[in-house]
Amino acid sequence: MRTIIHLNVADFAAAVETVLDPRLSGRPLIVAAGASRVCDMNEAAYRMGVRKHMPIAAARRRCRDATVVLSRPDRYARVMQEMVKRAAVFTPRIEPGDADGHLFLDVTGTGRLHGPALDVAWRLRRRMRSELGIDPIWSVAPSKRVAKTATRLVKPSGEYVVAEGEEARFLADLPLEIVAGFEAEDIAKLRSLHLVRPRDIARLSDDVLEDVFGSRANYIRDVVLGIDASPVRGLDEAPAAVRLEKGFDPDTEDPQWVEGGLFALVEREGAEIRRMGLSASMVSVRLTYADGVTIVRRFSCKPATAIDARLFEAARSALSLCWCRRIRIRHIVLTCSKLVFPSAQLPLFEDPIETRQSRLCAAIDAIRSRFGREMLTTGRGDALSFG
DSSP states (O other), rough: OOOEEEOOOOOHHHHHHHHHHHGGGOOOOOETTTEEEEEEEOOOHHHHTTOTOOBBHHHHHHOOOOEEEOOOOOOHHHHHHHHHHHHHHTSEEEESSSSSSSSEOOOOOOHHHHHOHHHHHHHHHHHHHHOOOOOOEEEEEESSSHHHHOOOOOOOSOOOOTTTTTTHHTTTTTTTTTTTTTTTTHHHHHHHTTTOOOOHHTTTTHHHHHHHHHGGGGHHHHHHHTTTOOOOOTTTTTSSSEEEEEEEEEEEEEHHHHHHHHHHHHHHHHHHHHHOEEEEEEEEEEEEEEOOOOOEEEEEEEEEEEEEHHHHHHHHHHHHHHOSSSSSSEEEEEEEEEEEEEEEEEEOOOOHHHHHHHHHHHHHHEEEEEEEEGGGGHHHHHOOOOO
C-alpha cells in the first residue's frame, strides 16, 4: 500500500500576495499576467465570476471592487521552495508543482520515524501557517490522482482522508469536473452520452468504453475506479514534463500569430530539454478559446527528440487537431512530456538533415547561453517572443 499526501494552497498566487500585503485580506483580489490577462484570483473574486485567462477589462466589469496586482513569479517560486524545505523533513519523495502551491509527498513506510500520515499532514499545515502565513488544504490517499481529487473536494479549506480500497466508492458520486484525470473534452463526450458520475461510467463494458474513447478506454476506467500507479518523483529526478504557456492579447485567429507563439514556446522548451540531456516522446497542445472552451491534443515523437524542428512539427500537428472551431484563440499551453534519455545505440545510417538540425540547436544554445536570448532570434518567433 502506498500513502500519498497532497498539499494544495488554494489560489496560490493570490494567497502569496495577501501574505505580502495583509491589507488585501478579505477583499476581492485579481493577479494579472502583464496588463492584459488574469493569471489567478482569490475566492472572493472567483465568486464574482472572475476566471483564469480572462481579459483584465472583463474581470474588472464582473468584479468592480477587486484589487488588481501584477504577477510576481519569483516570489511564488521562493514560497514553493520554502514549502518543499519543510516537507523534506518527512520524506525525500517530494514532487512540487510549477510554483502553483501543489505538493505531493510519498510517506509510504515512514510511520515508525514520523508517525501516521495524518499527523504528518497536520504538522506540515500547522508549520506552513505559522512560518509562511499560507494555509494549505491537505489529503491522504493511496494514489496521487485520488489525493488530488480529495483536495479539490474540500477547496478552499479543509482536509480529507481516503482509505486503501475505498477509492472507487469515494469517487462514485462525485461530479466529473472534480475528478482529477479527466480533460474537458472527456467530460463533454461523457455528458453527451448522459454519463455524469464515475459510477455510471464504471458500469459500462470494456467494449463500449473502447467504442467511445478508443485507446484511452483503459485510462478512463482507471480514472473512475481510482487506479493510479504513477510515482511521486523525487526532487533529484528528471521532471515528468516541461510546460510553458502564452496568452494572446487581443484574442486572435491569425495562423501566423498562433503558430509564431507556438514556435516561441517550442524554442524555450527544446532548450530546457537539451539542457537536461533528455528527449521528449510526447508533445501536447492545449488551446483555450475566447469563449472559455479548452481542447487538448497530443502527438507522439518517434523516436524521442530534443530538436526544435521536430518538436515544432509534432506541436503543429497537435495544434491542427485542437484548432477545430471558428472562434478566436485566447491562450495556448505546450507540454513536452515522457522525457527520456536519448538512445545510446547509434543509427546504422546517419540522417544528415537531423545531424545538421542537432548541430544548429547546439550552436544556438551556446550563443544564447553566453550572450542572452535577445542576441539571436528566429524569424518565426521573433515578433512573439516572451521578452
